[in-house]
Amino acid sequence: MNKPFHRKDLLGIRDLTAEQIIGILDTAENFSEISNREVKKVPTLRGKTVINLFFEASTRTRTSFELAAKRLSADAVNISVSSSSVSKGESLLDTAMNLDAMAPDCIVVRHSSAGVPHQLAKVSKAAIVNAGDGANEHPTQALLDAMTIREHKKHIEGLEIAIVGDILHSRVARSNIHLLTKMGAKVRVAGPGTLVPRDFAYLIGGNPTGREGVHAATLSSTGGSPSISESNTLATGRVSALTVCDHIEDAIRGADVVMILRIQRERQDSAYFPTLREYAIHYGLTNRRLDLAKKDAIVLHPGPMNRGIELASDVADSSRSLILDQVKYGVAVRMAVLYLSTGGTAISSSKGEQ
Amino acid sequence: MNSGMKLLIAGGHLIDPAAQENTGMSILIEDGRVAAWIGPNETAPEGCEIFDASGLLVAPGFIDMHVHLREPGQEHKETIASGCAAAVAGGWTSVCPMPNTQPVNDNAAITRYMIEQAERAGLANVFPIGAITKSSDGGELAEMGEMKAAGAVAVSDDGRPVPNAGMMRRAMQYAKDFDLPVIDHCEDKSLSSGGVMHEGKVSLLLGLKGMPALAEDIDAVRDIILARDTGAHVHIAHVSTKGTVEAVRRAKDEGLNVTCEVTPHHFTLTDRAVEDLSRGSNEGVRVPYDTNTKMAPPLRSEEHLEAVIEGLRDGTIDAIATDHAPHHADEKSLEYDRAPFGITGLETAVGLAFNELVHKGVIGLARLVELCSTNPAKIFKLEGRGTLAPGSIADVTIIDPHLVWTYTNASSLSKSKNSPFDGWQFNGGAVATVVGGKVVYRR
Numbered sequence: 063m064n065k066p067f068h069r070k071d072l073l074g075i076r077d078l079t080a081e082q083i084i085g086i087l088d089t090a091e092n093f094s095e096i097s098n099r100e101v102k103k104v105p106t107l108r109g110k111t112v113i114n115l116f117f118e119a120s121t122r123t124r125t126s127f128e129l130a131a132k133r134l135s136a137d138a139v140n141i142s143v144s145s146s147s148v149s150k151g152e153s154l155l156d157t158a159m160n161l162d163a164m165a166p167d168c169i170v171v172r173h174s175s176a177g178v179p180h181q182l183a184k185v186s187k188a189a190i191v192n193a194g195d196g197a198n199e200h201p202t203q204a205l206l207d208a209m210t211i212r213e214h215k216k217h218i219e220g221l222e223i224a225i226v227g228d229i230l231h232s233r234v235a236r237s238n239i240h241l242l243t244k245m246g247a248k249v250r251v252a253g254p255g256t257l258v259p260r261d262f263a264y265l266i267g268g269n270p271t272g273r274e275g276v277h278a279a280t281l282s283s284t285g286g287s288p289s290i291s292e293s294n295t296l297a298t299g300r301v302s303a304l305t306v307c308d309h310i311e312d313a314i315r316g317a318d319v320v321m322i323l324r325i326q327r328e329r330q331d332s333a334y335f336p337t338l339r340e341y342a343i344h345y346g347l348t349n350r351r352l353d354l355a356k357k358d359a360i361v362l363h364p365g366p367m368n369r370g371i372e373l374a375s376d377v378a379d380s381s382r383s384l385i386l387d388q389v390k391y392g393v394a395v396r397m398a399v400l401y402l403s404t405g406g407t408a409i410s411s412s413k414g415e416q
Numbered sequence: 417m418n419s420g421m422k423l424l425i426a427g428g429h430l431i432d433p434a435a436q437e438n439t440g441m442s443i444l445i446e447d448g449r450v451a452a453w454i455g456p457n458e459t460a461p462e463g464c465e466i467f468d469a470s471g472l473l474v475a476p477g478f479i480d481m482h483v484h485l486r487e488p489g490q491e492h493k494e495t496i497a498s499g500c501a502a503a504v505a506g507g508w509t510s511v512c513p514m515p516n517t518q519p520v521n522d523n524a525a526i527t528r529y530m531i532e533q534a535e536r537a538g539l540a541n542v543f544p545i546g547a548i549t550k551s552s553d554g555g556e557l558a559e560m561g562e563m564k565a566a567g568a569v570a571v572s573d574d575g576r577p578v579p580n581a582g583m584m585r586r587a588m589q590y591a592k593d594f595d596l597p598v599i600d601h602c603e604d605k606s607l608s609s610g611g612v613m614h615e616g617k618v619s620l621l622l623g624l625k626g627m628p629a630l631a632e633d634i635d636a637v638r639d640i641i642l643a644r645d646t647g648a649h650v651h652i653a654h655v656s657t658k659g660t661v662e663a664v665r666r667a668k669d670e671g672l673n674v675t676c677e678v679t680p681h682h683f684t685l686t687d688r689a690v691e692d693l694s695r696g697s698n699e700g701v702r703v704p705y706d707t708n709t710k711m712a713p714p715l716r717s718e719e720h721l722e723a724v725i726e727g728l729r730d731g732t733i734d735a736i737a738t739d740h741a742p743h744h745a746d747e748k749s750l751e752y753d754r755a756p757f758g759i760t761g762l763e764t765a766v767g768l769a770f771n772e773l774v775h776k777g778v779i780g781l782a783r784l785v786e787l788c789s790t791n792p793a794k795i796f797k798l799e800g801r802g803t804l805a806p807g808s809i810a811d812v813t814i815i816d817p818h819l820v821w822t823y824t825n826a827s828s829l830s831k832s833k834n835s836p837f838d839g840w841q842f843n844g845g846a847v848a849t850v851v852g853g854k855v856v857y858r859r
Contacts, residue, residue, distance in 0.1 A: 153750060173751065175751035181751070181752075198624075199623070261617070
């Protein structure tokens with residue numbers, strides 16, 4: 063609350079306007095070229111300190127944030143708290159306030175409990191960047207997914223995007239749904255009934271429409287803040303922004319982008335589905351299922367992927383899979399986020415769209 | 417007050433639904449009991465200490481059927497003395513602590529200890545609720561007869577509700593022998609375990625694990641079926657769902673011995689508070705994930721709140737109880753997933769009842785007194801309480817219906833400060849509390 067005025071938290075996509083999202087993506091595009099240089103370093107954040115505070119294991123996201131900070135010449139420190147804060151004898155807030163007292167400019171937080179970045183943002187002077195909190199949000203993942211889609215499809219508005227898998231527990235799904243619907247895409251979600259809440263259209267303010275298996279919320283985008291009205295797609299002819307499908311084929315059919323979520327193996331022990339084998343057969347993305355999508359459809363996965371379970375290897379290794387592009391753009395997006403959250407102003411892109 | 421001394425609560429408006437009285441009347445108290453009512457045109461006896469109650473409501477002492485006083489065992493959160501201080505400051509003359517102390521109140525020695533600690537504090541009356549099963553682990557029945565002899569007024573395993581229907585049936589059959597109500601915190605944990613808030617729109621939005629309303633409904637319906645079978649008095653604690661309110665309404669229509677209570681937070685807040693506790697005051701900045709919005713049962717959605725309000729209006733709900741659940745700030749400042757369930761409530765209950773129920777026209781003042789005093793005394797069969805009829809015990813709650821005041825956690829008398837109502841302004845509140853003829857609190 064008593065944060066210096068130029069520091070901005072990034073707690074979730076939900077709090078951003080379409081304009082702010084475009085600002086971050088444009089800035090990221092400008093930064094992406096730095097990673098292609100012989101000397102991959104610019105002095106933009108020289109003298110700034112970034113702490114990566116990870117309460118949950120992560121290789122890719124932590125490395126991505128670390129490289130992003132270093133390529134902008136910030137000093138980056140990584141802290142991994144493997145055990146829970148209480149078993150260490152220090153509370154979460156004490157840990158954060160001790161780090162904050164060392165005057166970092168930005169603290170990047172990942173935690174298995176939803177809301178931790180929000181709790182830290184209330185007490186820290188440093189900008190808080192959410193690197194994933196429980197099942198709530200993973201904003202930089204959604205931003206790098208959007209950047210990948212923009213690079214390949216040139217626009218997001220009007221695209222049909224399927225998100226398949228464990229929707230219920232997925233912070234990646236939540237952040238992507240917020241981002242993509244704010245940007246004017248149509249999102250369809252599908253997966254096992256135990257992992258896809260039937261009334262998920264609530265997420266963007268819609269109301270479940272009944273027992274048809276298709277629940278829609280309508281979003282009419284006016285200016286930066288989308289206004290949401292109750293759905294009746296057929297009657298109003300308005301764009302249905304978020305649909306819950308009963309079968310994954312319905313979600314994939316005609317899609318421009320198919321986003322596959324990682325299946326967490328521990329869910330099997332919690333009886334959400336019987337076996338990984340059955341999951342692979344009934345919910346895994348195979349070439350045959352992908353053929354239902356548009357011919358030029360692209361496949362995204364937030365990683366780390368379980369080959370042969372949620373994603374067949376031949377799909378993962380095909381030219382339609384952009385998993386490595388996602389990782390590449392992740393660094394650029396995180397450079398933009400660190401730059402903007404520590405006081406930078408958005409750089410508009412020559413390639414800007416929308 | 418010394419023996420033989422007289423206290424005259426003069427010029428107030430007496431509301432005593434048990435005696436069917438709602439009129440201007442002074443109350444003469446002698447030796448800890450109500451000696452006489454003195455009408456506006458009658459003369460008061462000489463030599464009384466006078467409490468000027470003009471413009472104030474005078475009601476039989478409020479009885480909170482559901483609190484947690486944490487003693488013995490968790491005195492860092494609350495003691496019986498600090499809990500009783502908060503109680504009388506909130507207008508409660510009696511409180512009924514749940515047995516989830518450490519050790520659990522599952523035997524007469526602990527029941528007696530709690531009553532003795534309350535006598536030492538000399539503020540509110542404490543009527544303990546004993547455990548249904550030893551250690552509240554659902555395994556074997558606790559010594560209900562002995563606890564009743566020591567002063568327990570009901571039995572409950574509260575937050576660790578008896579999961580096994582066979583055991584609950586036996587508990588009801590046995591409790592009936594001792595005329596003890598069986599209180600159930602209705603929650604089928606196979607449906608709610610791991611959950612931290614109401615399952616619905618907001619839990620989806622926040623990525624928090626939900627506790628579905630049907631986890632409460634299923635247990636409530638089970639208990640009502642068992643009440644029909646056993647003839648025991650079943651009291652459903654803190655109803656929070658539409659399904660439970662409807663089930664209790666049907667049970668009452670059928671003539672079953674089923675009663676229930678509601679907490680002030682369940683008739684005031686919805687799960688929206690988990691998404692934003694700022695009440696729009698903080699320049700449009702949301703305040704999500706405040707752990708003072710975490711309790712069990714959780715804050716429900718609008719349709720459930722409306723059903724609870726309707727239950728208060730039509731008489732389905734018998735009592736207002738706070739479920740005062742103090743937790744230390746260190747515990748409440750954990751992650752939302754890991755922070756303990758519960759909020760304090762003793763000092764805000766009357767204010768919330770005025771703001772949300774009386775001033776909004778949901779209930780009248782006589783019904784408020786019924787909910788907070790008459791009915792709790794009846795349910796727990798507290799002889800001489802819940803009324804101010806001559807001869808009854810002189811427990812009195814004196815209320816200023818126009819008092820404008822602000823509650824703050826900083827000024828709370830509870831040892832813990834975990835209320836979501838910090839900074840709320842109220843229109844109506846207790847201004848004095850009399851227990852056994854002695855003024856124990858004055859605003």
